[in-house]
Amino acid sequence: MEKISTEKRWVAEFKRGRTSLEDDPRQGRPKTATTPEIVEKIQDIVLENRRVTVRDLVEALGISLGSVSNILTEVVGLRKLCAQWVPHSLTMEQKHIRMRLSQQHLERFRKDRVDFVRRFITMDETWVYHHDPESKQEAKEWCEPGCSAPKRVHDNARCHKSILTMAKIHELKFELLEHPPYSPDLAPRDFHRFPDLKKFMRGKRFSSNDEVITAVEAYFASLPDSHFRDGIPKLESRWNKCIDVQGDYSE
The missing domain is CATH 3.30.420.10 (Ribonuclease H-like superfamily/Ribonuclease H)
Known part of the structure:
Protein backbone atom coordinates (compact mmCIF):
# COMPACT_ATOMS: atom_id res chain seq x y z
CA MET A 1 0.00 0.00 0.00
CA GLU A 2 2.84 2.40 0.89
CA LYS A 3 4.65 1.69 -2.39
CA ILE A 4 1.49 2.40 -4.45
CA SER A 5 0.91 5.69 -2.56
CA THR A 6 4.49 6.76 -3.27
CA GLU A 7 4.13 5.98 -6.96
CA LYS A 8 0.88 7.95 -7.16
CA ARG A 9 2.56 10.94 -5.48
CA TRP A 10 5.44 10.93 -7.98
CA VAL A 11 3.03 10.61 -10.95
CA ALA A 12 1.10 13.61 -9.65
CA GLU A 13 4.34 15.58 -9.23
CA PHE A 14 5.37 14.99 -12.86
CA LYS A 15 1.89 15.91 -14.12
CA ARG A 16 2.34 19.25 -12.36
CA GLY A 17 5.58 19.83 -14.29
CA ARG A 18 8.30 18.26 -12.17
CA THR A 19 11.31 17.08 -14.21
CA SER A 20 13.82 15.88 -11.57
CA LEU A 21 13.95 12.63 -9.59
CA GLU A 22 16.13 14.23 -6.90
CA ASP A 23 14.63 15.11 -3.50
CA ASP A 24 13.86 18.77 -2.91
CA PRO A 25 16.17 20.68 -0.53
CA ARG A 26 14.93 20.40 3.04
CA GLN A 27 14.61 23.23 5.51
CA GLY A 28 16.94 23.39 8.47
CA ARG A 29 20.64 23.74 9.14
CA PRO A 30 22.86 22.23 6.41
CA LYS A 31 25.07 19.28 7.29
CA THR A 32 28.40 20.88 8.16
CA ALA A 33 29.66 18.70 11.02
CA THR A 34 31.53 16.24 8.81
CA THR A 35 34.44 18.49 7.92
CA PRO A 36 38.09 17.43 7.63
CA GLU A 37 38.88 19.45 10.76
CA ILE A 38 36.17 17.73 12.84
CA VAL A 39 37.17 14.29 11.54
CA GLU A 40 40.81 14.95 12.45
CA LYS A 41 39.86 16.12 15.95
CA ILE A 42 37.80 12.97 16.54
CA GLN A 43 40.68 10.78 15.34
CA ASP A 44 43.12 12.58 17.67
CA ILE A 45 40.82 12.17 20.68
CA VAL A 46 40.19 8.47 19.98
CA LEU A 47 43.90 7.74 19.50
CA GLU A 48 44.60 9.40 22.84
CA ASN A 49 41.80 7.53 24.64
CA ARG A 50 40.29 4.52 22.88
CA ARG A 51 37.66 4.16 25.60
CA VAL A 52 36.18 7.61 24.94
CA THR A 53 32.39 7.51 24.54
CA VAL A 54 30.27 9.05 21.81
CA ARG A 55 28.71 11.41 24.35
CA ASP A 56 32.18 12.53 25.49
CA LEU A 57 32.94 13.50 21.89
CA VAL A 58 29.60 15.30 21.55
CA GLU A 59 30.39 17.45 24.60
CA ALA A 60 33.98 18.08 23.52
CA LEU A 61 33.17 19.11 19.94
CA GLY A 62 29.70 20.62 20.27
CA ILE A 63 28.14 18.62 17.42
CA SER A 64 25.22 16.21 17.39
CA LEU A 65 25.35 12.60 18.58
CA GLY A 66 24.32 11.44 15.12
CA SER A 67 27.15 13.33 13.48
CA VAL A 68 29.74 11.88 15.86
CA SER A 69 28.41 8.35 15.32
CA ASN A 70 28.45 8.81 11.55
CA ILE A 71 32.05 10.06 11.54
CA LEU A 72 33.27 7.26 13.80
CA THR A 73 31.63 4.39 11.94
CA GLU A 74 31.13 5.60 8.35
CA VAL A 75 33.92 8.14 7.76
CA VAL A 76 36.75 6.84 9.97
CA GLY A 77 35.48 3.23 9.93
CA LEU A 78 35.97 2.51 13.63
CA ARG A 79 34.02 0.05 15.75
CA LYS A 80 33.99 -0.40 19.49
CA LEU A 81 34.98 -3.84 20.76
CA CYS A 82 35.32 -5.42 24.17
CA ALA A 83 38.88 -6.31 25.08
CA GLN A 84 39.44 -10.05 24.97
CA TRP A 85 40.73 -11.16 28.34
CA VAL A 86 43.02 -14.17 27.98
CA LYS A 140 35.19 -1.40 25.17
CA GLU A 141 37.80 0.24 22.94
CA TRP A 142 37.63 1.83 19.48
CA CYS A 143 39.42 -0.35 16.89
CA GLU A 144 40.40 0.20 13.26
CA PRO A 145 38.74 -1.74 10.41
CA GLY A 146 39.92 -5.33 10.19
CA CYS A 147 41.40 -5.35 13.69
CA SER A 148 40.31 -7.95 16.21
CA ALA A 149 39.53 -7.19 19.82
CA PRO A 150 42.63 -6.30 21.87
CA LYS A 151 43.90 -9.04 24.17
CA ARG A 152 44.82 -8.61 27.82
CA VAL A 153 46.64 -11.24 29.82
CA HIS A 154 45.23 -11.35 33.36
CA ASP A 155 46.16 -14.62 35.05
CA ASN A 156 49.39 -16.58 34.76
Missing part, protein backbone atom coordinates in the same frame (compact mmCIF):
# COMPACT_ATOMS: atom_id res chain seq x y z
CA PRO A 87 44.72 -16.08 30.81
CA HIS A 88 48.00 -16.63 29.02
CA SER A 89 49.99 -15.73 25.92
CA LEU A 90 49.92 -19.17 24.33
CA THR A 91 53.04 -20.75 22.88
CA MET A 92 52.95 -22.79 19.67
CA GLU A 93 53.18 -26.01 21.70
CA GLN A 94 50.28 -25.00 23.96
CA LYS A 95 48.12 -24.17 20.94
CA HIS A 96 48.91 -27.59 19.50
CA ILE A 97 47.91 -29.29 22.77
CA ARG A 98 44.65 -27.32 22.92
CA MET A 99 43.77 -28.29 19.35
CA ARG A 100 44.73 -31.97 19.80
CA LEU A 101 42.67 -32.38 22.97
CA SER A 102 39.72 -30.54 21.42
CA GLN A 103 39.76 -32.98 18.51
CA GLN A 104 39.93 -36.00 20.84
CA HIS A 105 37.13 -34.81 23.12
CA LEU A 106 34.97 -33.79 20.16
CA GLU A 107 35.21 -37.27 18.64
CA ARG A 108 34.24 -38.88 21.93
CA PHE A 109 31.39 -36.42 22.47
CA ARG A 110 29.91 -37.18 19.05
CA LYS A 111 30.07 -40.95 19.60
CA ASP A 112 27.77 -40.83 22.63
CA ARG A 113 26.43 -37.33 23.19
CA VAL A 114 23.72 -38.30 25.71
CA ASP A 115 26.01 -40.37 27.94
CA PHE A 116 28.74 -37.74 27.78
CA VAL A 117 26.43 -34.95 28.94
CA ARG A 118 24.89 -37.13 31.66
CA ARG A 119 28.20 -38.22 33.17
CA PHE A 120 30.36 -35.13 32.65
CA ILE A 121 31.40 -33.19 35.79
CA THR A 122 33.52 -30.05 35.78
CA MET A 123 35.14 -28.07 38.61
CA ASP A 124 37.03 -24.78 38.67
CA GLU A 125 37.52 -21.58 40.63
CA THR A 126 37.28 -17.84 40.05
CA TRP A 127 37.96 -14.57 41.87
CA VAL A 128 35.00 -12.70 43.39
CA TYR A 129 35.82 -9.18 44.56
CA HIS A 130 34.34 -7.03 47.31
CA HIS A 131 33.65 -4.44 44.58
CA ASP A 132 34.15 -4.63 40.81
CA PRO A 133 32.74 -1.44 39.23
CA GLU A 134 33.82 -1.83 35.60
CA SER A 135 31.65 -3.90 33.29
CA LYS A 136 32.71 -5.52 30.05
CA GLN A 137 30.78 -2.88 28.11
CA GLU A 138 32.63 -0.10 29.92
CA ALA A 139 35.95 -1.66 28.90
CA ALA A 157 48.97 -18.65 37.91
CA ARG A 158 50.25 -22.23 37.84
CA CYS A 159 47.77 -25.02 37.30
CA HIS A 160 47.07 -26.83 40.56
CA LYS A 161 45.06 -29.78 41.81
CA SER A 162 43.55 -30.25 45.24
CA ILE A 163 44.81 -33.41 46.96
CA LEU A 164 41.41 -33.95 48.59
CA THR A 165 39.63 -33.50 45.28
CA MET A 166 41.92 -35.94 43.50
CA ALA A 167 41.49 -38.49 46.28
CA LYS A 168 37.69 -38.23 46.01
CA ILE A 169 37.83 -38.61 42.23
CA HIS A 170 39.92 -41.76 42.66
CA GLU A 171 37.51 -43.12 45.29
CA LEU A 172 34.51 -42.57 42.98
CA LYS A 173 36.44 -44.08 40.07
CA PHE A 174 35.81 -41.10 37.85
CA GLU A 175 37.68 -40.90 34.57
CA LEU A 176 39.59 -37.65 34.13
CA LEU A 177 39.57 -36.03 30.69
CA GLU A 178 42.83 -34.26 30.02
CA HIS A 179 42.32 -30.50 30.08
CA PRO A 180 44.78 -28.19 28.31
CA PRO A 181 46.47 -25.59 30.53
CA TYR A 182 45.40 -21.94 30.39
CA SER A 183 42.08 -22.88 28.80
CA PRO A 184 39.07 -21.38 30.64
CA ASP A 185 37.38 -21.02 27.24
CA LEU A 186 37.16 -24.83 27.18
CA ALA A 187 35.81 -25.19 30.74
CA PRO A 188 32.00 -24.95 31.19
CA ARG A 189 32.25 -23.23 34.54
CA ASP A 190 34.40 -20.48 33.07
CA PHE A 191 32.42 -19.76 29.91
CA HIS A 192 28.95 -20.63 31.27
CA ARG A 193 28.69 -20.37 35.05
CA PHE A 194 31.15 -17.68 36.11
CA PRO A 195 30.15 -14.93 33.62
CA ASP A 196 26.55 -14.96 34.90
CA LEU A 197 27.76 -14.91 38.49
CA LYS A 198 29.94 -11.87 37.79
CA LYS A 199 27.04 -10.06 36.12
CA PHE A 200 24.98 -10.72 39.25
CA MET A 201 27.77 -9.38 41.49
CA ARG A 202 28.58 -6.36 39.29
CA GLY A 203 28.33 -3.05 41.15
CA LYS A 204 27.60 -4.62 44.55
CA ARG A 205 29.78 -3.69 47.53
CA PHE A 206 30.72 -5.99 50.39
CA SER A 207 32.57 -5.21 53.60
CA SER A 208 33.82 -8.73 54.36
CA ASN A 209 34.52 -12.13 52.85
CA ASP A 210 31.55 -13.57 54.75
CA GLU A 211 29.20 -11.17 52.94
CA VAL A 212 30.67 -12.19 49.59
CA ILE A 213 30.29 -15.90 50.41
CA THR A 214 26.66 -15.43 51.50
CA ALA A 215 25.82 -13.54 48.28
CA VAL A 216 27.47 -16.18 46.06
CA GLU A 217 25.76 -19.07 47.84
CA ALA A 218 22.38 -17.32 47.57
CA TYR A 219 22.93 -16.76 43.84
CA PHE A 220 23.70 -20.41 43.11
CA ALA A 221 20.81 -21.59 45.28
CA SER A 222 18.41 -19.50 43.18
CA LEU A 223 19.38 -21.19 39.89
CA PRO A 224 17.31 -24.02 38.41
CA ASP A 225 18.89 -27.47 38.01
CA SER A 226 18.87 -27.04 34.22
CA HIS A 227 21.32 -24.15 34.48
CA PHE A 228 24.01 -26.45 35.86
CA ARG A 229 23.63 -28.85 32.91
CA ASP A 230 23.26 -26.40 30.05
CA GLY A 231 26.95 -25.55 29.82
CA ILE A 232 28.11 -29.08 28.94
CA PRO A 233 26.55 -29.29 25.42
CA LYS A 234 28.19 -25.95 24.59
CA LEU A 235 31.56 -27.71 24.70
CA GLU A 236 30.96 -29.01 21.18
CA SER A 237 31.00 -25.53 19.64
CA ARG A 238 33.91 -24.52 21.87
CA TRP A 239 36.05 -27.43 20.70
CA ASN A 240 35.11 -26.69 17.09
CA LYS A 241 36.17 -23.05 17.49
CA CYS A 242 39.48 -24.05 19.06
CA ILE A 243 40.20 -26.37 16.12
CA ASP A 244 39.18 -23.70 13.58
CA VAL A 245 41.66 -21.16 15.00
CA GLN A 246 44.50 -23.69 15.28
CA GLY A 247 44.45 -23.84 19.08
CA ASP A 248 44.34 -20.10 19.77
CA TYR A 249 41.72 -18.41 21.94
CA SER A 250 38.54 -18.00 19.92
CA GLU A 251 36.95 -15.22 22.05
